Amino acid sequence: MKNKNLILSVLLLIICKFGFSQMVRLESVSYSYVQVVNNEVLLNYGAPTTMRVSVMLSKPVQNPWGSLPVKGEVKLFYYKNNQEVNILDPITFSSADWSLPTFSNFIVKxxxxxxxxxxxxxxxxxxxAKWRYYKEGYPHPDNNNGWTDWYNGGSTNFVLNNSTLPEATFxxxxxxxxxxxxxxxxxxxITLENASGIATLSSLGNNQWKITRIGTANGLVKLRSTSNGKTFDKDIEIGIVAKGSISGNAVLQLGESQTYTLALNGNTDYNWSVTYNPNVTWTKLSATSIKLSTTGSVPMGWSENITISAQAVGSCGTSSNYILKTIKFVNERDPRLD
Incomplete structure (x- = not known):
């Protein structure tokens, strides 16, 4: 009686694991020779993607099932317009694909x-993934020879590989x-970034877009193309924007003259100005440079900040922003005299 109960327990375990309707099971489907990120297979943009699929199956090891012949198919497909599209011919398997009692070898395609x-x-x-198998001489309740229904075996997302997206050019x-x-x-x-109050974007069709300046607004905007999370930008100057930095000595000593310069950056001129100080005079040498000189006298140890500003002028008007440089006007004893 004890042995009979043990046999019944084993049979119940087999039934719970495999079920009489699925004596052969699809255990795993894996993909290789292709990029797989976060369990998603990456496909090339606009080009074929070659890969390898490996499937493994299982079957009961206990008799009478363990000694019965095995034959079946695994199908991989996706839905398009509510129709199944196979990604390869059905993978077939037979008893020859088993070297272990329970699990098959990996079947590779x-x-x-x-x-x-x-x-x-x-x-x-x-x-x-779906699979089915052919019943041949199986015991009750699988004693009707023939193909089973297709059983569902899970799914894997195939997604566009962003790194293969072609660069958008402007x-x-x-x-x-x-x-x-x-x-x-x-x-x-296509979007226009940083453009609020500066410019508007409109589509002309045929992969063309128009950017329109708002009044006399000035600013730097980006025409952006976004594809599946990947972005490409073109920088555009609306109106005129003062750009760059003023070069020159950071300290102006009493009795000295210093020249300060700035590249044009596509502009035709700059409006220069200097913080008023009765002991400092300045002269515009060219569109891109001025000279600061000191006059009069200030006490020894004198120190005062002076700000130089440059406003860009060009064919699109005058910039609303300024390029600034702060220098220190000082009267200090020359250490070489100590």
Missing amino acids: DFTIPANTVTTTNPKIEVL TGPSQICNEGTFSVTNPGT
Whole structure:
């Protein structure tokens, strides 16, 4: 009686694990020779992607099932327009694919996913696995020979590989006085960044966009293409913006003259100004340089900050921002005299 109970317990364990309706099970599906990130398979943009799939199955080891022949198929597919699309021919398996009593060998197939299976507008597909097996001489209740129904075996996401997205390229001006037209190759979603109150963006169709300046506003904006989280930018100057830095000595000693310069950066001129000080005079030498000189006298140890500012002037108007440099006007004893 004890042995009979043990046999019944073993049979119940087999039934719980395998179920009479699934004497053969699909245990694992894995992909290799392809990039897999966070359990998602990455597909190339606009090009085929070659990879390898490995499947492993299991079957009961206890008799009578352990000695019965095994034959079946594994199918990998995704849905498109509510229709199944196979990503390769069904993988077949038989008793020859087992070297262990319970688990099969890995059954390996190489295959290629066609280009444009995923796109920037449809960047993901869910690849599902199904399996079935052929019943041949199986005991009750699987004693009707023939194919089983297809059983669901889980899924894996195949997604667009962002690193293979082509770079968006922009054709158009780098500075706009009123409006400018831009053509974008490989555009994603096109936006205009940092443009509030400065410029507007409108689509012209055929991968062309127009940027329009708002009144006399000045600023730096970015025309941006975003594709599946990857961004490409073109920097555009709206109106005129003073850019760069003023070079020159940070200290102006009483009795000295110093020259301060700034690159044009595409502008035609600069309006210069210097904080008023009766002991400091300045002269504009050119569009990009001025000379500061000191006159009169101040007490020994004198120190005062003076700010130089430059406002850009060009064909698109005058900048609303200034380039600033603060220098220190001092009267200090020359240490060489000590």
